[in-house]
Amino acid sequence: MLIFGGSGVIGRSIARTFGLEGWKVGLHYHRHQSLAEETATLIQASGGQACLFQADIQESRQTRIVLQNFHKAIGSLNVLIWAVGISISTLTIKTSQDEWHRVLNTNLTGAFHALQAAFQIFSPQHGGSIILLGSFSGEQGMSGQAAYAASKAGLIGLMQTAAREWGEFHVRVNTIFPGWHPSPLSAPAIHIGLQQSPHVLPHPPSLGHVAQTVYHLATTPGVSGQVWNLDSRIW
Template identity: 30%
Template sequence: MNPFDLTGKVAIVTGGNGGLGLGIARGLAEAGAKLAIVARNSEKTESAARDLAEATGVEVLALTADVSQPEPVALAVAAVIERFGRIDILFNNAGTTIRKPPHLLSLDEWHTVMDVNLTSAFLMSKEVYPSLKAAGGGKVVNIGSMASIFGASYAPAYAASKGGIVQLTKSCALAWASDNIQVNAILPGWFVTDMTDRARVEVAGLNERVLARVPAGRWAEPRDIAGTAVWLSSAASDFVTGASVPVDGGYSSIM
C-alpha cells in the first residue's frame, strides 16, 4: 500500500486557480485525488480546472464563490458533495494582502484581509467538518506564511491573519482529533506568485533580501509545495496534527 496515494479521495482547494493553490491542486491531482477548486474569478477557475483535468486525468470541479461569506461557503460545499458524494481533504488557501503600515491601514482594509485569509478558513472548516466526520476522518490543511512567525511592518493585517491561522489550526486539531480529522498548517516562504510579483515592485529591496536569506539562493516555485501538500493530505501523516510546517528553503531557520 502506498501511504501517499490519494485515489478515491475528494479534495477542496480554495484559491486553487493560481499560484500556490494551483501548485497544491496539481500535486493532489497527480496523487489521484478528485478536486474542487473554489475561487472568485470564474473564468480563471474554469480554465485551471480544465487544464488540470487534461493534464492529470482526474475529475476537477470549478466553483465560483467568495469563501469569506457563510452563504457562498455553504453552497460551494453542498455542490462538492452533490458532485462527488463525499469530502476528504480541505485546503484553506484563499488569501489577499494590503501593503500599508498600521497607522495608514483603514478598518475596512483590515477586515478585508482578515475575512479573506482567516475568516474563510474558519467558515470552510466548519462547513466541511460534518462531511469529514461522516467519512470516518479527513484532513484540513491551512496555508499560513512566514508572516505567521515574523512581523511585517508593511502588512500588519496579513501578518495578524496568518498568525491567527496557526492558532486556528491548533484549536481545530484539538477539537476534532477524536473524529480522526488531522488539521495542520503549511507556512510557505517566498514563492513566485502574482501576489509576490506585486510585492517585489511595492517593497523596495525585497527580492535582494529574500535571495540573501534563503540558503538555496532562489525563490520557490508553486511545485515546491506539492510534496508537503500531498503528505499532509494522505495516510502518511495520520499521526501528525496541530503542526505548522515551514516550506521555506530554510528562511525561518536563520537567526
C-alpha cells in the first residue's frame, strides 16, 4: 500500500496498521522527511517493511513518478491512501488568493493527480482500493475554514465520480471522515472552538480505531462511492 501524507499524525497510524498486517508500506512526504523516517522506523521495528518517496503533490508529474517507483520497487500496488491536508484559519472575506489556491491545490488537486496516476496502475490489473481522508467540514462548512471546507467538499465529489467511472474496472473509491485529532493541522481549531463541538459519546474514536477502519474499508470488497464518518457529533 502507498500512503500520501505518511508523515502526518493520522497517516502514521494508518501506515503502522498496514505494516502490522504484513503489508509493504510506501510513505510519501513533501517536506517532513524526518517524520516520515520515524514512521518507517516504527514499521520496521515491528517487523514490517517501509520505503520513502518524496514529492510535491501539486505537481502531477512528481505524483505519477511516486506511484510508478513504488510499483516498480514493490512489484504491485493494491491500496492507495490519501491522507494529505493543509488548512488556513481565515474568514472567507479575509482569505487571500494565494491562501485559497494553496489549500485547494494541495488538498483537492493533489488528490486528483494521485487518483489519475493510481488508475493507470489499477485498471490493467482490474482491481484496487482508494481511500480519501475527508472532513465533516466538507459537508457542513466551518467558520474560518472556507478554503479547507471547499477542498474537502470537492474530495467527496471527486470520490463519487471516480467510483462511478471506475467500478467496471473493480476499482473501489471511498472517503473516511477521521474526526478531530490533535495535530499540527487541527491546531488552529483550538482557537475557534471546533474541537469542542458536542459529541453524543464521551470519547471520540482513537487514532487506532481510525486506522483500523481505514484498513478494513480498504480491504473490503463490494463497497465503493461511500462516505464513512468516524464521529459522534450531530450538527
